[in-house]
Amino acid sequence: MATITTDVLIIGTGPAGSATAALLASYGIENMVINRYRWLANTPRAHITNQRTMEVLRDLGHEVEAEAYMHAAHQDLMGENVFCESLAGEEIGRMKSWGNHPLSKAEHLLSSPTMMNDLPQTFMEPILFGTACRRGTQARMSTEYLSHEQDEDGVTTTCLDRLSGETLTVRSKYLVGADGGNSLVAEHAGLPFEGQMGVGGSMNILFRADLSKYVAHRPSVLYWVMQPGANVGGIGMGLVRMVRPWNEWLIVWGYDINQPAPEVDEAMATQVARQLVGDPELEIELISANTWTVNNMYATHMQKDRVFIMGDAAHRHPPSNGLGSNTSIQDSFNLAWKLAAVLKGHAGAKLLDSYSEERAPVAKQIVTRANQSIGEFGPIFEALGMAEGVDPEVMQSNLEARTGSTPDAQAQRQAIREAIAFKKYEFDAHGVEMNQRYDSCAVEKDGQPDPGFEKDAELHYQPTTWPGARIPHVWVFDHDTGNKHSTLDLCGRGEFTVFTGIGGEAWVTAALAVSAEFGMPIRCHVIGPRQTYVDHTGDWARASEISDTGCLLVRPDQHVAWRSAELPADAEAELRRALSAILSR
Numbered sequence: 307m308a309t310i311t312t313d314v315l316i317i318g319t320g321p322a323g324s325a326t327a328a329l330l331a332s333y334g335i336e337n338m339v340i341n342r343y344r345w346l347a348n349t350p351r352a353h354i355t356n357q358r359t360m361e362v363l364r365d366l367g368h369e370v371e372a373e374a375y376m377h378a379a380h381q382d383l384m385g386e387n388v389f390c391e392s393l394a395g396e397e398i399g400r401m402k403s404w405g406n407h408p409l410s411k412a413e414h415l416l417s418s419p420t421m422m423n424d425l426p427q428t429f430m431e432p433i434l435f436g437t438a439c440r441r442g443t444q445a446r447m448s449t450e451y452l453s454h455e456q457d458e459d460g461v462t463t464t465c466l467d468r469l470s471g472e473t474l475t476v477r478s479k480y481l482v483g484a485d486g487g488n489s490l491v492a493e494h495a496g497l498p499f500e501g502q503m504g505v506g507g508s509m510n511i512l513f514r515a516d517l518s519k520y521v522a523h524r525p526s527v528l529y530w531v532m533q534p535g536a537n538v539g540g541i542g543m544g545l546v547r548m549v550r551p552w553n554e555w556l557i558v559w560g561y562d563i564n565q566p567a568p569e570v571d572e573a574m575a576t577q578v579a580r581q582l583v584g585d586p587e588l589e590i591e592l593i594s595a596n597t598w599t600v601n602n603m604y605a606t607h608m609q610k611d612r613v614f615i616m617g618d619a620a621h622r623h624p625p626s627n628g629l630g631s632n633t634s635i636q637d638s639f640n641l642a643w644k645l646a647a648v649l650k651g652h653a654g655a656k657l658l659d660s661y662s663e664e665r666a667p668v669a670k671q672i673v674t675r676a677n678q679s680i681g682e683f684g685p686i687f688e689a690l691g692m693a694e695g696v697d698p699e700v701m702q703s704n705l706e707a708r709t710g711s712t713p714d715a716q717a718q719r720q721a722i723r724e725a726i727a728f729k730k731y732e733f734d735a736h737g738v739e740m741n742q743r744y745d746s747c748a749v750e751k752d753g754q755p756d757p758g759f760e761k762d763a764e765l766h767y768q769p770t771t772w773p774g775a776r777i778p779h780v781w782v783f784d785h786d787t788g789n790k791h792s793t794l795d796l797c798g799r800g801e802f803t804v805f806t807g808i809g810g811e812a813w814v815t816a817a818l819a820v821s822a823e824f825g826m827p828i829r830c831h832v833i834g835p836r837q838t839y840v841d842h843t844g845d846w847a848r849a850s851e852i853s854d855t856g857c858l859l860v861r862p863d864q865h866v867a868w869r870s871a872e873l874p875a876d877a878e879a880e881l882r883r884a885l886s887a888i889l890s891r
């Protein structure tokens with residue numbers, strides 16, 4: 307039996323596995339990724355791509371970020387989240403979503419150098435996978451993970467080459483299970499989970515049809531349809547989702563999980579499409595159809611010694627809020643630099659414990675949020691008098707009733723407006739997407755109290771440099787060219803970064819000394835007048851929450867590792883102490 311060796315073996319080429327491979331390859335770490343199929347995602351499941359994910363792509367390189375925008379539907383086309391009886395039928399209401407409300411757009415612009423967009427998984431995966439392969443990842447398709455065993459020095463994984471039928475073993479220092487919602491790696495590693503699988507049933511119907519006349523005047527990725535059966539199983543309501551504007555679509559329609567999954571053939575797909583579009587003559591070109599289950603389960607621990615799980619392997623939930631692929635890619639950003647630091651000898655192995663400490667709470671949070679969002683369709687059904695299920699006659703009479711001039715009709719209109727507006731917790735939850743703050747052995751708190759959240763933490767991103775938070779984005783300016791650069795662009799790319807200001811030059815000297823001692827690069831920026839980067843607007847002075855002589859130490863994943871408000875008597879000793887603790891040296 308052939309044995310292949312590599313530093314990190316990754317199971318799965320989905321968003322999680324491909325992003326991990328791309329990041330590790332970018333950091334110069336030998337890695338191999340396998341996929342049981344011959345190619346990547348063949349259906350456009352994930353699509354909503356949030357700013358934090360785009361920041362990971364930007365960190366991989368401006369060309370990677372640019373490729374994503376090139377294939378994506380722009381944010382402007384995402385925004386009119388419509389609730390209706392069918393696309394051709396009466397509109398019940400709508401809400402501006404995904405950062406398209408002017409107030410929300412301002413928050414997006416202030417938070418990140420990137421833009422939210424709609425990038426179907428069929429486009430995202432080739433970008434990440436291609437980046438990985440171009441940068442050195444060994445990819446093996448049609449290769450199925452079967453089992454693994456680990457010892458003190460590494461992991462031995464047995465795989466099946468599905469082309470030849472032969473088994474092969476891979477000996478790696480670490481194993482990453484990015485093998486999706488039915489993860490065998492998680493099962494074999496015996497990792498603990500909470501929650502339940504299969505709490506609802508759903509079907510996807512992917513088809514081509516030009517629906518411009520129903521949607522182009524109210525561009526959106528999601529059109530929510532209220533019809534008989536709309537609140538059975540599924541994701542809260544019938545959904546017509548734009549895949550490509552406006553001629554490729556995915557219908558998501560629920561079924562009762564207590565019944566056998568339906569056989570979705572061409573006739574059934576056409577009938578569901580006609581019903582939700584509201585056009586009995588509609589002709590569709592069916593691309594594919596499949597069923598899937600709504601899950602509510604997360605790992606409470608994501609590591610077993612040398613084995614890690616990430617993505618859907620660790621968090622299994624419905625697509626509500628569009629968090630699955632996003633969180634998967636963000637998991638990889640958290641783990642990849644830590645693996646690289648340990649493999650390069652910069653950090654002790656204990657640093658890897660921080661992965662689960664930091665990401666397991668995120669897994670719980672997003673699984674809970676996504677499932678809660680399904681329930682939050684309830685008030686819309688209630689406001690239309692259909693809490694018990696959609697009856698077309700009741701629906702028609704209630705839609706009729708809401709047009710009246712009576713106090714009851716006014717109250718009903720108010721209830722519908724409020725119920726729809728409340729869905730911002732699913733369709734405009736910027737805080738859920740951006741507010742991840744870590745507390746782990748890879749963060750040195752500075753003794754300052756937790757700043758908490760002044761606004762609703764699910765709806766609004768709130769920047770801080772409190773250790774554990776992502777470094778705030780502001781634009782600073784190149785002294786020579788005048789070009790603007792995000793503070794996020796000044797850090798990351800696999801390295802720690804020190805930020806200080808005029809009077810804090812001792813931090814640079816300290817970083818040089820610690821860098822030489824630890825044998826790892828530390829990037830330094832002194833921001834101020836006549837420095838390489840200038841804070842013309844004063845935004846950095848306000849956002850950094852330190853004085854000019856203070857220091858922010860930022861991890862390769864752009865989260866603040868430690869900070870010092872002022873210059874201490876011995877900057878070098880302080881920096882060495884903090885970095886040693888963070889890296890478990």
Ligand code: FDA
Nearest residue numbers: 318319320321322342352353354451486617618630631632
């Ligand atoms: P994923 O399941 O994508 O990949 C697993 C990989 O492992 C695959 O390559 C598979 O072949 C491989 N594999 C599995 N077992 C193996 C074995 N034994 N051996 C070898 N290879 C194996 N998310 C989001 O962020 N925004 C959104 O808008 C949406 N929308 C959305 C809509 C719909 C309808 C669905 C069903 C889902 C979404 N999602 C989403 C969720 C998103 O699709 C999901 O969270 C990600 O695909 C998870 O990525 P992973 O890489 O973790 O697993």
